[in-house]
Amino acid sequence: MEISWEQSVRYSINTIYLLFSAYLVFVMQLGFAMLCAGSVRAKNAMNIMLTNVVDAVVGSISYYLFGFAFAFGDSSNPFIGTNFFALKDIPNASYDYSFFLFQWAFAIAVAGITSGSIAERTQFSAYLVFSFFLSGFVYPVVVHWVWSSGGWLSSSSSSNLMFGSGAIDFAGSGVVHLVGAVAGFWGSFIEGPRVGRFDAFGKPMPMRGHNATLVVLGTFLLWFGWFGFNPGSFDKILVAYPSTTDQGNWTAIGRTAVTTTLAGSTAGIVTLFGRRLLVGHWDALDVCNGLIGGFVAITSGCSVVEPWAAIVCGFCAAWVLIGLNILAVKLNFDDPLEATQLHGGCGAWGLIFTGLFAKEEFVIQAYNSGVSGVVRPYGLIMGGGWGLLVCQVIEVLVIVTWVTVTMGPVFYALHQLGILRIPIDEEIAGLDISSHGGYAYNAHQEENQPRFYADYMRMQEQS
Template sequence: MNMAEALEASVVESVNAIYLLFSSYLVFVMQLGFAMLCAGSVRAKNAMNIMLTNVVDAVVGTVSYYLFGFAFAFGSGTNPFIGTSLFALEGIPNESYDYSYFLYEWAFAIAVAGITSGSIAERTQFGAYLVFSFLLTGFVYPVVAHWVWSPTGWLSPNYSGSSGLLFGAGAIDFAGSRVVHMVGGVAGLWGAIIEGPRVGRFDAFGKPVAMRGHNATLVVLGTFLLWFGWFGFNPGSFNKILVPYPDAPYQGNWTGVGRTAVTTALAGSTAGLVTLFGRRLLVGHWDALDVCNGLLGGFVAITSGCSVVEPWAALVCGFVSAWVLIGLNALALKLRFDDPLEAAQLHGGCGAWGLLFTGLFAKEELVVQVYNSGEVGLRRPFGLLMGGGWGLLGAQVVELLAILGWVSITMALLFLVLSKLRLLRISVDEELAGLDVSRHGGYAYADDNHPRFYGEYLRIQDEARS
């Protein structure tokens, strides 16, 4: 390699590193979005607690992912189910796993526990957060990431093992509808089931009692911060932007980045719009908080196939995801399932739809571009409704079932053990008083006072007696 070629290669690597780092920073901003969304969605007496749990998810997750998670996800070896070398970070930087790549994957990992914490908000002991956050980030999530995103993972669309791609296609989950969102949503589902609903959430006849969040402004702020971060979450998953296609050197990954951002925006916006009118028909008024959740549901769903579908298909994705969320929320109320942030329905349900959507609408040309650098003449399974057969959809269903089973076994067991040890749920008195004053030494807002919360305490007691 001469001097000019070496200089060109260094420029390419520099641009790729900067792009990946910038995407990492955008994804990390989503932690602030989660914090604001959660804070606004709970009652004021629990605002400090939920913000603390979001901080804990980040700091505990950072340590656990460094010590164990990154190795389990991307450690060297050929095991299709788990990375086999601990402390894999010690071996970087190198061509495969440099520090920029670690930071990007870390930003994804710490987002998972934040999803789960929303499902069990307002009634969980703080120590339980520490335990599940460490395990989820350091072990449960990384195993799934290895299956789908490691080149040796058994579900990977880039699988390099001797048995070849699953159904000749591999499972396409480009940015994590299932790897991130469904893992967090299913974990939250089991946590909420095992803990049970909040005190006063359902009356003596099983009818739901409204417990709306205390600050719509924070919910909207959090939603827009998450939208902003999703432009790192989805387009950033190309990892390296300056990767030219061998058969078309003037095209490359950079041609897919803009399209991925557009499909992301379209799916979220369509879901938000459908939720706006759908909830208007169902409840009789316009609801900003429902629209925010609908918008996020569209983002969750498109995250799987954002890079391999056309923009028109993103409209379909968003439309269906809105009704998936509305339907699951209605079902949750009938089953007396209490999730303060609708996290299990939103991230789990819409994440599941996103995987199926990809198996139905992925376009062959775009699949080849993303996973085979646009190789001319290459054929591989693509969306069923696009004429690509059942291979890709079958792989998507297998991924869905595998993740559902893995997360259910590990996290349900963890929550059951914590519950049996009486380390999971706070007492009724503490819940009625609020976690901020009972566990964190005071309220999140200076003008909050005891009479206000004492009045709420008496109201809930009266409802419980009746």
Template structure:
């Protein structure tokens, strides 16, 4: 907020000859005026910080959504395992993002590849960032890790979760977010001094930075592990291994929907920003529009999936509809702030078919992902990046990314193909980076027999072999009736006991 000016030299001549001490009176008035001006500045910081903190809380609530969605999508015998991994994604991610991740992502000034300041939040708060910004970005980082955990559910050793989660949140994800979100990033739309193709990449809330990174990381984990036992029969035909609770899936979906209102609108990080002072239209309007485009994309994707799957399978399937809804959200995340509401409907419609197509391809390739995470977040996230390059409007691009009035915008909106070129590069480099980092990590874990559990453990369920018992009590009187649950000791893939 610009400060207002007031000085004794300006006011003293206005008092006239009858005032005993015009200069003293002017000093007093200006002093009070400065106090009021400072209060307005303080209030603007407080309002923006409160808005960002509230958005961070919303994004963090998505962890509960991921936990419920994952729990409902796996079989009952692995419920405790997947819930614990979701808790530790947040906990391990918090430590590693604090020590390394935030600095790699936003440690300005830096080069275009990686940040180099604010390790362990040293020198915080600063003129660049306050603690609320760190909390918000941490919530994003652990969301990426939560996506990956779904892809490798029901067959992964617990130590592998800890290793990949720390590596993803502490290094892999932060480097990508530096490229596209830091003002120093080589492809960032905020790097007005060196814009890729004159536009930079407009990935507002992370269809690529968050969803593609998490989805592709999960893709490599699931590919290297292989499908769950029984997912494909001896002829190669897909066998449905349905999750145990549609109730938890729906609960998780609504929690994620709720959290997405912090994920997308919250990515403005500030709300008290007037585009023209004294007008009803300002950044608060853009925040509201972003919430609307997010909603419309998800709703359209849900309805499209509902009828699409009904035509293809003959069933009204609530789990498919929930995944379709989330696919629409993942797709609109990149362009939510720079497209019109009608375009969001197109985004959601196409996202639903992208997800359906990716799932069909996964079955053909005998790829097993219990949460459809790679297909949903990777496939729909990539579509969202392309969608933004096609439908971003000139007006909204200039409002959200000021400082360069001739910035390219959507191809279909008359803005040329430069933005599309930048976004194709984004897709390519994210795939390349995650492949070069997470692929070798999962392969090394596999070679050291730290990735997949043994066949015996998988058949029995990890809750019983790794976590001391089932998540659900099926019979309170089991001991009265002489039924006892025998704990099965965990084994490695070669049949030997492990500690």
């Protein structure tokens, strides 16, 4: 099929924009790696870095072999893609290589969220199993429901929109973050807390990460990558709006970047002051977690809300995070990176927020190319009725249910087989020396290896 010069130029610009966005999202893997490494104790730094690399590597293979087809393989099936088709690098293909790469960058981020929840006490072989299954099957099915044009929850379907709306999860507060968080919750719950995290009376004991510099570096890398995560989800920048004063998707891309920035910044500063009131000192790590919580929350509605609403989103996200962290401690739930609370709580809030504050004009821009005369539900507080909010609540519920009935049994089976949690003596010595041949830092190894190694060998002899 021949295409015109104008079509060729449009396809080229869209492809460049989408690939650049994919590269930005991929940079987030480095951000996750730095954040995770700084948030764990030095004796486990090598392990957490390796798991972040493995999440990307294993996720790449599983998503190529199975995941992309389950997500986008057959738009006529509302529940799962079944057509394992070949990608084609042509403008009129349903999905081309650039779209695959962008979606792949999202897929490998999900397992990284889960890895943070079960850090410092998990066998390396378990990472290989759950990462492959999560990236290759569990996550893609949710993608098909919400992002495929034929998905039963999709807001971009040409017909049969649920409640006339479908769920708006523009860049994945639920599809990406809530999925990874629920999986991480079950892994962490089944494993139990790290040794020493709570004393015999259930009192929490401090286990701070070893390197705040890496945490801050990782946070800024995630912030940078989020400009591909959210604005990049306008996967075609050149889409003409036929009957409005706007000229195409690029009119909304800048606004999406602004709402992302405002939500994250608001959540960061509110978390800083909120934690200052609770613990009595300023903590850079609180700002970092608050920032990320705000980004997670706005990811659902970034393209369909006003900038002032993004500030409301970030403000509430900060208190959701603070409240869930307090609850986690009271319940003796141990998530070293607060991934369940942050990605799960703030992700769920982001979906509800969209159902409350989505603006009709922006919804039509994002999902109907700005066509005039289109009527569809929008935010409840903005006067758009209950339809969108109900769809958002349904998305939260079905994601929690789906990930629970799939990943819960996987983690339980790994636990029963004895390949989920490492032995206590190895956990005390540190995963780096017990599983990876040495520490990540030479100075730490020279200073502490004799003591840790002696403890490790003594426990081995006693067992």
